[in-house]
Amino acid sequence: MPITAILTDIEGTTSAVSFVFDTLFPYAAEHLPDFVRTRGDDPEVARQLDAVRADIGEPQADRERVIEVLLGWIAEDRKATPLKALQGMVWAEGYSAGRLKGHVYPDAVEALRRWKAEDYDLYVYSSGSIQAQRLIFGCSEAGDLSPLFSGYFDTTSGPKRDAASYRRIAEAIGQPPSTLLFLSDVVEELDAARDAGLRTCGLARQGGDLPGHPCVASFGAIDPAAF
Known part of the structure; x- marks a missing residue:
């Protein structure tokens, strides 16, 4: 799929x-x-x-x-x-108050905008609260990115290294796990997502790899259609 x-x-x-x-x-x-x-x-x-x-x-x-x-x-x-x-x-x-601006890598901004234009639904799953997630993207250095996202998930969905958390998220999104692509820089999170049936891609911005998963150095190298 x-x-x-x-x-x-x-x-x-x-x-x-x-x-x-x-x-x-x-x-x-x-x-x-x-x-x-x-x-x-x-x-x-x-x-x-x-x-x-x-x-x-x-x-x-x-x-x-x-x-x-x-x-x-x-x-x-x-x-x-x-x-x-x-x-x-x-x-x-x-x-x-304007004392904080959310940092988002330029390659991530470009890819997220492109994927949204290509009709992919975009979601966030972070250990930071949903409120904090909204702030990083809504008040980012690149402007308000919040319209790109269809939803946000935090630890209220469960630990990020627990496969059950990803199954809950897939159920909440309303899509089969195999149609979801999860991006992370932590191999244990990628392992948990894979165990739940999601596709995975690791981000290793400083080089190296994340064993058991496709791995790239920037969002620009990710083609969701190839997974």
Whole structure:
């Protein structure tokens, strides 16, 4: 069956890892404490703070303790859903104020626009929250890329190294797994997607390979019709 939709990772795939680690994470670490202190009573913020308390088994933890935990999670790049949600809220304010612009590789921008024009449905699956994904593409250095995408998926669909997550995504998209092409720079993610029946292509922008999968150095080398 031909490819009808493309599902892409962000970090290391459409966007530089350095953007996340050198720009987004430090911005969140700097601004998250005051955000929690001043916005902690907002219903959605409060819900995420309670989720942190539940994760650490400290239901009575005060805000300063929760802030301490969150900063620790940022430092270790923990894939915790409440952290990702709160980071997304902090980044939203930064993007809105013009202090942040999402990095997307030019070759990715060109290919995504071409694929959309060729009637491929485009989706994102990243460990960052859906809100954070929308911000990277909606407030990118190349302008608003959000009209290119038909949907976004994050860790609420499951871990990225778990085949069941990709089966859930295929079901949500409403297409057979074999018609979806997944792009990532992480071999364990590619393995999981392949095990779920998706086609795969690895991005190795600095060279090398991702064993068991077709591998390219840029989006410009990907022809979805060839899979």
